[in-house]
Structures are given as C-alpha cells and as structure tokens.
Amino acid sequence: MARTLLVAGTASHVGKSTVVTGLCRRLSRNGISVAPYKAQNMSNNARAVVTPSGEWGEIGVSQYVQARAANVPPTTDMNPILLKPRGDGESQLVVHGEAIGHYDAGTYYDEHWERARKAAIESYERLAEEHDLIIAEGAGSIAEINLHDRDLANVETAEFADASILLLGDIERGGVFASLYGTLELMPDDLRKRVRGCVITKFRGDITLLDSGIEELERRTGVPVVGVLPYDDPGLPEEDSLSLPSDDESAVLGDEDGVPPAEAVTIGVPRLPHIANFTDLEPLARVPGVHVVYVPPRSKLTGIDAVVIPGTKNTVDDLLALRNAGFDDALDGFSGPIIGICGGYQMLGERITNAAIEGTGERNTVRGFGLLPVETKFSHEKQVRQATVAATGTGPIDGVTGAVSGFEIHMGRTTYLSSLDRPLGNRSAATELVLGTYLHGLFENESICTAFLDSTSQTIDDGCPSSLEGTSNSPYTEAADLVRQIDLPWIHSEINSC
Incomplete structure (x- = not known):
C-alpha cells in the first residue's frame, strides 16, 4: 500500500x-512510482480521461497536468469528485468522471455527501x-473550522489515507507566519500531529530576512519550515477563472515577451460570465509575439486581429449576456478570423433549442450570432471523450491536413442547416473566416495553432510550441526546479518502510 503526502x-x-x-x-525522476490525487475539486477547466x-x-x-508530470496515465481516480460551478449557487456534480446533476451546496451535503466520500475512498x-x-x-484552507465535518479534500483525505501533511503559506498575501501559526492552532488535533513541515511560497528578496521569523515559528509550533520557494510562475494551466479579469475589465496574456502591441498578433477573447476551459487559449499565449486579450462583453474589438469565443458552463446565459452588451454587433463588423470552441461554437450558430435545459431562464429557443448555418439542441445527455480526427483545413485553419x-x-448536439465545410469532421463547421468546433485542446496541435x-x-517569427513537454524549460521541469528546495528525506524513509 502506498504512502500519502497531503499538500494542504x-x-x-x-x-x-x-x-x-x-x-x-x-x-518520479527519482524512480518513485507517484500519482496525484484530489478527492474533491471545484473547477470548470476539465480534461477527458479514462x-x-x-x-x-x-x-x-490540475490533476491531468499532475499526472502528466508524474509520467502516469491520467484517470478519473485522480479526481473522483469534481464540482463545476454554473452560477446561482449551483454546481454540476461529477462522480468518477460522470455528470450526476446540478445541485446547490445544501443539497450536495445533505443528499450526496456519503456517495462522494465513498467514491473518493474507492x-x-x-x-x-x-x-x-x-x-x-488539499482545497482552500485546511483550517476551515466550520467545514471540518465535511472537508473531503483535506480532513477526510488525511484520515482515510493516513497521510503526512505539508502545509503551505503564501508570503505574497502578507502575514505568512500568522497564517501558518493560526492554521496549525485551528487544525483538529489528529491532523495537527500529521504535519511534517511548513513551506513558505512566493517569496521575493533576501531570504535571510525570514530567519528570525522561521526560528520563532518553529519554536512555538514544533513544526519545521522545510522550504522557502521563490516567487515564480512555471506556466502551468490555470485551474479557475479567479486568475482572469472580471467581465468588465481587460487583461493581456503573453505580453511579457517585449513585443509591442502594434507588432503582435492580438487575439480577442470575450470574458464570459461562466467561462470554462479557457486553458484552450494558453498555447496561443505562449507563442512569442502573440497577445491573448480577455475583453469585456461590451468590447468593440478595436485593434483585435482574431477572435476566439471559448467554452462556457452556461452557453445560453452567456450568449444572452454577450448580446445584451452589444458583442453581436461587434462580431458583425469584425473582418478577421473567428473561432468558437464548444459553447463558443454553439453561440456562432443560428439558434439553440431546448435552451431551458441549460440556461437559467425559461426560453426554449435562443437566437445565436448567425455566423454559421448550424443549430444546437440541448438535452440532458453529456458527451465526454477524447478524439483524433483527420483534418481537411479550410477557413481559419486553411491548409491543415493530417491527424488532429x-x-x-x-x-447539446449540433446539426447542419446547409452544406458547408467540416475541416475537423462532424465536430466542426466552417466558412471562409469562421470556424466552430467541439474540440477542446485545439491549439495544442502545432499545425492548427500555426x-x-x-x-x-x-x-x-517563431512557430507554435508543440506541447508542454519536450523542452528543458517545460512547465513541468520549471515546477520541479521550483520545489527542489523542499527538504523531503522523510518521504523516502516512509516509502522504504512500507
């Protein structure tokens, strides 16, 4: 049986x-067979796995990325409970990879908690x-004393996995010593005994300035500080929309390359209220000379070279929000290439039917942007799968051939209202300047990105990166280098004692 380390x-x-x-x-580089695990996660950025x-x-x-970092196949066992927020206090409950239904927090804990805990243990x-x-x-804070009786990712995991605990505190927020000390004081006694060390993250400056604080924290708690990590961003995919601007602000990704905006390829992305799988845009942002700009729905798309409408957890409500803000008029006047992915693809069509199934209103039919002659009909059935298609590139991906x-x-299922190009098979529709597709991870394909x-x-000047792997400075390598300062000799001794 494996040993377990809980990073809380x-x-x-x-x-x-x-x-x-x-x-x-x-x-994993040291020859240890390691696997990631998060009993319960809340995120609208998801991947399809077995x-x-x-x-x-x-x-x-995040668990998909962690599995790749560990060089093991990702499976739903690595994140058995996934909550996907959809607004109005509700989340879609996903158990072992399967969507069960939409519930508010009270209903989840009253009616589905035991099922979730059982699935996590399995x-x-x-x-x-x-x-x-x-x-x-772990998730959030391990010291949420109002949640200790139902904290699946922290308290329950530590207990059923007999886990050792590594406690992280962010110095960028200020008050890191108080945060670590207070957290240790508020943890249940049985969990407190499991803490093997504290780590201070996101530090800038002269590390010796922390010496007296570390010494006093260790004296008061008896818990060693086993690492101080510098402020750095390895470039891993973001897990939730808190990393993005609010829907009335703009933000630019990929502008750290020093390329002036006038010389960059600027990709405009509407900041959808219920945006999901926006990690689809990260391969573009990693290309030198490409700026991905998240724009508010009221944007006029001035200075934008291309538009990508991303996925959403609530296509209907986000479509209505964009139209109310005048984004449909901006698209009508836009002369560059446009790509819609998943919910963005559905918005580009003529209409959405059975809309009340997915939206929060009672409308049965909602008009789309009308840029593609397709229609989407919603049902309660959810499609989840990996796919490889033979591309016959036209429109915004003109010239692409081969496997994608x-x-x-x-x-929802999308049907065609007239004859049109399907450059990615039946998962797509295209005109000369507009492409819609259900294929997430689209720009991870170098040929599509280029x-x-x-x-x-x-x-x-430079082409698109082929993947997160394959280079000495890949995000996985950067993350491993970042944590090399954490002193973990006890992990090896515990594994050897099994």
Missing part, C-alpha cells in the same frame, strides 16, 4: 497545485494499490 494550505491560491505538480515530476470502467470521464485540469484505494506514493492536493487531437466535454495565426493580418 492556509488558504486558496497559495501554490498547492504547482507544488504537487513539481513534486510529482521531481519524485474512468475505472474504461469509459471516458472528466477531471480537473479511487484512493485503487491508486494506492498501484503506486508507491500518492501526492494529494483533442477532447470533447459538452451538452495556421490560425497565419490567417490573421499579422506575422510572427
């Missing part, structure tokens, strides 16, 4: 996902039978 935090966004990813890569029964299911993108036990070490990621890979996670950028009015 004093709060959300203290670096848990990055540390788990880095440890997975670092320890379920225990051999079907396709979905997990949070998944953990399967992973533990196959690997030497499980690196589990990605994955589908969507509700062709799309070539379809704009600008030019770039």
